[in-house]
């Protein structure tokens with residue numbers, strides 16, 4: 506299973522603190538274009554296509570969230586990044602939370618956007634099964650029509666139809682096998698609620714005010730469980746809040762990372778004053794532009 510190419514972009518200064526962006530289902534890393542462009546002025550931004558999505562290999566289509574976590578950690582190892590900021594939206598958040606549970610030492614701050622820690626309910630599992638059936642019988646275009654209806658706020662259909670069209674195109678670029686595999690991975694994911702109150706790193710939770718897929722109640726419950734987490738509701742946005750209101754989303758993200766960076770600088774200054782030795786683990790290897798990372802073996 507651990508084989509094949511993972512496509513990623515790596516932008517910004519190699520000296521800067523890294524941030525890894527994990528996209529939503531069933532999109533690809535280009536959904537982060539606005540965030541990549543803004544964040545890379547100050548941070549090293551790594552955005553990749555989850556296996557089965559975008560330009561990454563599809564392989565056998567048998568995926569789990571565990572495998573998606575392994576892929577992300579393998580990518581960090583390949584880039585020699587020991588510790589990073591991590592931001593996941595929706596399925597990206599499911600991966601981020603499980604990665605935090607399994608590898609807490611690899612992350613310095615967490616952004617959870619339009620996501621939840623709970624596993625699928627029985628009803629949600631049955632819906633995934635229906636989606637797989639629909640894709641098999643009618644193809645990705647039929648699935649994409651239904652997906653955008655629940656993913657976007659009603660106003661986005663009139664105010665920003667271009668973004669809806671762009672998302673449909675992103676969905677259609679995927680292979681049906683990859684998308685059905687991701688549906689099964691989400692249906693079989695573990696509940697990560699237990700990791701929330703063990704989370705020691707700064708955490709920002711963002712949610713679109715009209716998110717119907719992972720609603721405000723899910724975001725509020727994560728905030729109540731994560732010590733010192735911040736929660737901000739993104740106005741005029743549904744589930745894909747970073748696309749529907751990128752101005753507010755990006756501002757929240759930058760303010761959070763900046764604040765976290767200042768805290769970190771304060772710690773460094775204090776350690777220096779106290780003569781403590783500090784092993785810096787943020788930052789990594791030379792900058793690479795767009796690349797494939799071969800995880801080895803047959804795809």
Ligand code: MLT
Pocket residue numbers: 528529530531594595596597691718744
């Ligand atoms: C996503 O946006 O990643 C998915 O819609 C999440 C889900 O279906 O649970």
